[in-house]
Amino acid sequence: MRGLSAQGTGLSDTSPQPSALSPIRMLALSPVPAEGAGCRFRVMQYVPALEQAGFSVTVAPFFDAAFFDLVYRPGRYVEKFGAFVRQSVERLKLLMSRDRYDAFFIYREAYPFGPPLFETHRH
Numbered sequence: 001m002r003g004l005s006a007q008g009t010g011l012s013d014t015s016p017q018p019s020a021l022s023p024i025r026m027l028a029l030s031p032v033p034a035e036g037a038g039c040r041f042r043v044m045q046y047v048p049a050l051e052q053a054g055f056s057v058t059v060a061p062f063f064d065a066a067f068f069d070l071v072y073r074p075g076r077y078v079e080k081f082g083a084f085v086r087q088s089v090e091r092l093k094l095l096m097s098r099d100r101y102d103a104f105f106i107y108r109e110a111y112p113f114g115p116p117l118f119e120t121h122r123h
Helices: 037-042 044-052 065-071 077-096
Strands: 024-030 055-061 103-106
Touching: 024 037, 037 044, 044 055, 065 077
Parallel strands: 024 055, 024 103
Antiparallel strands: none
């Protein structure tokens, strides 16, 4: 299993070797886009280091920037519901294409409501 360096932990080092031919494809799921502090702090700041270590990182927020802006506005319930349904369909399509990725990072949850069905599914 490939992973990040375990140097100094007593574990064997299983760091991926950077390769221009075969980067490790990582999907990072976040409930919020980069406009949200949580995504910037817990995901985005690590992307450059991961890419330098041989990963190809795709960050996929559940809320896109427009929905993230809309969700905090009062009212507009029909618009919010439509955006939520649209984002749900997009997340489902993305999760159905999970075979395109070698590794996953989930910040908080893969889907913002309900039980952790996607997180506990094993391939």
